[in-house]
Amino acid sequence: MKKRTNYLDKIPCIPPHISYDADKSGLVTLKAENRGIMNKIAQTLFKKPRISHIHLDDLGSFVWLLIDGKNSVYDIAASVEKHFGDAAKPLYERLIVFFGILDNNRLIIWVE
Secondary structure, three states: OOOOOOHHHOEEEOOOOEEEEEOOOOOEEEEEEOOOHHHHHHHHHHOOOOEEEEEOOHHHHHHHHHOOOOOOHHHHHHHHHHHHHHHHOOHHHHHHHHHHHHHHOOOOEEEO
């Protein structure tokens, strides 16, 4: 029987193929290399970029900079709540959606 894990206890980590820049205001731009055979075909035939640039907003940038392979989702949520207060509500729902998007697009991995 597989042990259930509380989502708040999960620890996100940035995979090696993802790099990012943060500007002076703290906004983050992710740089994701489009790898794989289908991406290679799209790059050749449709002139798709080899590197995608993903611009994060204030909240997303703040969360991204807390992803270090040590902070759990709970730890990140506590920091977001302290920094943004009511502006981050509904906090947990927003974080779950954000981490789901990052996970589905292989922009994060989860530490076991």
